[in-house]
Amino acid sequence: AQKITQTQPGMFVQEKEAVTLDCTYDTSDPSYGLFWYKQPSSGEMIFLIYQGSYDQQNATEGRYSLNFQKARKSANLVISASQLGDSAMYFCAMRPAQTGANNLFFGTGTRLTVIP
Amino acid sequence: NAGVTQTPKFQVLKTGQSMTLQCAQDMNHNSMYWYRQDPGMGLRLIYYSASEGTTDKGEVPNGYNVSRLNKREFSLRLESAAPSQTSVYFCASSPQTSHETQYFGPGTRLLVL
Numbered sequence A: 001a002q003k004i005t006q007t008q009p010g011m012f013v014q015e016k017e018a019v020t021l022d023c024t025y026d027t028s029d030p031s032y033g034l035f036w037y038k039q040p041s042s043g044e045m046i047f048l049i050y051q052g053s054y055d056q057q058n059a060t061e062g063r064y065s066l067n068f069q070k071a072r073k074s075a076n077l078v079i080s081a082s083q084l085g086d087s088a089m090y091f092c093a094m095r096p097a098q099t100g101a102n103n104l105f106f107g108t109g110t111r112l113t114v115i116p
Numbered sequence B: 001n002a003g004v005t006q007t008p009k010f011q012v013l014k015t016g017q018s019m020t021l022q023c024a025q026d027m028n029h030n031s032m033y034w035y036r037q038d039p040g041m042g043l044r045l046i047y048y049s050a051s052e053g054t055t056d057k058g059e060v061p062n063g064y065n066v067s068r069l070n071k072r073e074f075s076l077r078l079e080s081a082a083p084s085q086t087s088v089y090f091c092a093s094s095p096q097t098s099h100e101t102q103y104f105g106p107g108t109r110l111l112v113l
Helices: none
Strands: A003-005 A008-015 A019-021 A024-026 A033-038 A046-052 A062-067 A074-077 A087-096 A110-115 B002-005 B008-012 B019-025 B031-037 B044-047 B064-068 B074-078 B087-094 B106-113
Touching: A003 A087, A008 A019, A024 A074, A033 A062, A033 A074, A046 A062, A046 A074, A074 A087, A110 B044, B002 B087, B008 B044, B019 B031, B019 B087, B019 B106, B031 B064, B044 B064, B044 B074, B074 B087
Parallel strands: A008 A110, B008 B106
Antiparallel strands: A003 A024, A019 A074, A033 A046, A033 A087, A062 A074, A087 A110, B002 B019, B019 B074, B031 B044, B031 B087, B064 B074, B087 B106
8 A cells, every 4th residue: 555644734944944844655666756746825736846766866956855765765855945935735745656656645745834 | 838727716516416627738648637635635536547548546436437538638527416525626637657747737626515
């Protein structure tokens, strides 16, 4: 079975500081993709960053980086230099290459609030 | 380039009524998906279409039907709406391979009374 766990229902961060949003996953598939999405209050789902299970280096996209620890099955999102516009829900998701390959399995999300 | 579009944005139904949610993508993607998002539960897959002409059930298909009308369009139908189907519905699309990102539409808020 595939499972994504986000244990932080809510997080606060001071503007311009860095913040880490936790994500752990469980899968028996040897190959999989890990994704982070942002959902602002307007409701749309915005793709942020992707990490493949066989990628040697951690993914980075601008102020977003993914701290991938395969042995621990964790894929934490790091946002550097937080901005007020970063306030949103953040979802971690996994897509296995084989079992349920067409499904993105989502965690329950973390609500991030950036404080001025 | 509009990406993924969904109509309507918001709908109120009475129990037992039917409706169809429309989705279209202009990215020439092969695969399309329908998810529902309930409070505190993240998104769950209802149905997907890996390619034109094929559809398959996801995690929560009961009470829904889908049609892949052509490569661009993928519709979700509620034949007899129930209050448990009150949710936000997202359509998404992606290229064929499993590691490709899924791109989401803006969502449809459905309230069933």
